[in-house]
Amino acid sequence: MATKIVMEALSPTMEEGRLVKWLKNEGDQIAKGEVLAEIETDKAVMELVARGEGVLRKRVLGEGETAPVGNLVGVIAAPDEDISALVAGAGGPVKADEQAKPPTEVVAKTQESAGASSVPTTPNASQGEASAPPQQKTQRIGNAAPRREQPPVPEPITEQAPHAIGNGGRLRASPLARRLASENGLDIQRLSGSGPGGRIVKRDIEAAIAAGPQAAPAAAPARAAAVTGADYEDIALTQIRKTIARRLAESIGPIPTFYLTIEVDMTAVAELREAMKELGSDFKVSYNDILMKAVATALEKHPEVNAHWLGDRIRQFNRVHLGMAVAIDEGLITPVIFDANRKGLSEISAEASALAAKARSRKLTPEEYTGSTFSVSNLGMFGIDQFTAIINPPEVGIIAAGALEEKPVVVGGEVVVRKRMRLTMSCDHRVVDGATGAKFLRTLRQMLENPLMLVY
């Protein structure tokens, strides 16, 4: 008799799992209790164990793919047994109505798979959670079911996105829906479909338009072609990253922000600036120009900070487009210095002052203030020692620069007067962890304290 391999609840809070690696090939003889695959849960990578014996006939879930608990992952059966009905019933990722089924249905599935093999009487210690007796597991699934109500409502876009991706990962949408999405600047990949098989149809587009721009913003318009390679790389969310994102967002507003502050010795920068000034007015640059150059160069080394949070994935940019917060009478605007890491100080300086002037006269075009990958805000000229800036989403970090100040500090056991500046980085914890931000700031400090690093 055939045994369904299903996605088991391998952690108490697991609702879906990602198949990291198959350890058996189709056609392999499988003994009961053998490890079939590695599954990444919301907590760790666990082993999925065979509940029956026979031949691994079909690997339904591919490596890297995710399935909800209870879904078919594969089939173990006799070599000549007809498994087409089992496999056909599997389909792709679950549909909405399937997810909404009462927990008993999920339990039944698990019991079915358990029934095919005799229940292990003694839990095998080495198999850990993966080999927990089925009774216990079904209980867990039953317990887990009410948790579906927990995630707050505003999540559906990313949660349901896979519905429209049918067999083979192809997006299902009517021609009309595709056209309307493109005409309305919607990213159809991020919508969910209400038609058969999750097909996105006209009414889904209309609903997305009615839901407003936050529902499915189009990707930021791509700038002119980069000199090298792709402009960015999309990184699939790992289960742990998903859990961090969800939990922290629940804890603090939509962007779980934390702050890292350093005090940087700007004496070397001041000397550099003076030396340049002496070369003539062409070489005159501001502290902010040098800060921008340093941030851009540091970002190049830390792409994990030079990123956007897109809800269902993180977009790491291979180019650095630096937003520069400029105070204007009406409020604040953030023009962008594109490819700031590839520009010289004089270029950055010229562009920054031109953009600032345009901003104040309100002549910026939308292309000039959209598309930034990271931002800098500077209130030093107002005498602010230190402050925290608000992240400009979907960016994941911003540097807030305070005033340059002469301070007594201890250098080599002696109290000396140095020029110091405080930098505070606001970090989106869904993407940037404390250590990640700290490493970036360490590089930034190194560059500002040794500004020759900026000219290599």
Next chain:
Amino acid sequence: MPVITYRDALNQALFEEMRRDDRVFIMGEEVGVYQGAYKVSKGLLQEFGEMRVVDTPITELGFAGVGVGAAMVGLRPIIEFMTWNFALLALDQVVNSAAKMLYMSGGQYNIPMVFRGPNGAALQLSAQHSQAWESWLSHIPGLKVVAPGTPYDAKGLLKSAIRDDNPVIVLEGEMLYNTKGEVPEEEYTIPIGKADIKREGDQCTIVTFGKMVLVAMQVADQLAKEGISVEVVDLLSLRPMDTEAIAESIRKTNRAVVLEEGWEVAGMGAQIVDVIQRECFDFLDAPVLRVHQADVPMPYAKNLEKAAKPDAPKTIAAVKKVMYID
């Protein structure tokens, strides 16, 4: 405006055109003394005499061929087939002579003639006498094909067919002859090749023709009660077909059901769907569905015949499906 039957509307057209042009004559089985198997030619013999109202033997191939010859020498024959089921025998004259003569004579002989008669199933006439031939006839370059579903359209299209200088097929319906509708007293014709929007709507288009127009109208009425707005496009002419009217409607509604009396395989609906996918691809919100006769010889048994025929419930189900209403 007078309300008359489809039968009388055709009869009026014949009288008017035979009075208008003495080259027009009618020929077929029982058209004269018996006044027509379905009384469409009633009274013609009395007014126009035996030279212009000709009773023939039961020889479809023969009298169709006589008609083609008459057309070649300047007359304008109307060939009545008692039903299109019997016209199968005459298809060689229709397809190989009438349709191709202008082309194969290098433009020397045009064939200004009409082949007309009831098409499709009536009630319990069984497999050999319950067939819809429109896709066979529309397949042939050189023929024009019209399929009126109302008395008004029947009169206007038959008059245009008689005046046309090419062979025109007029597909009528035994079940239509007794249906009634408004027909004006003043003279009018309906151009061949133009569709008619029988009902305006904006959520789904039903493309249909002939007898099925009546089914489509029922469907539209019923769905309107459920708040679903259906547009009915009556093609009237199958060849040439008013593809722009089809496309214009579907660009508005984004969904379509094609309703026809005949069989599915290579049926008219297949041609119509082809037009839709080409002209309206970016406007479609759902695959186009077809409603048609079951893919079997028409059963004689009443219940099976009903099950095999396209009808309002099947059409309603198709409309709801393309609208994603479960």
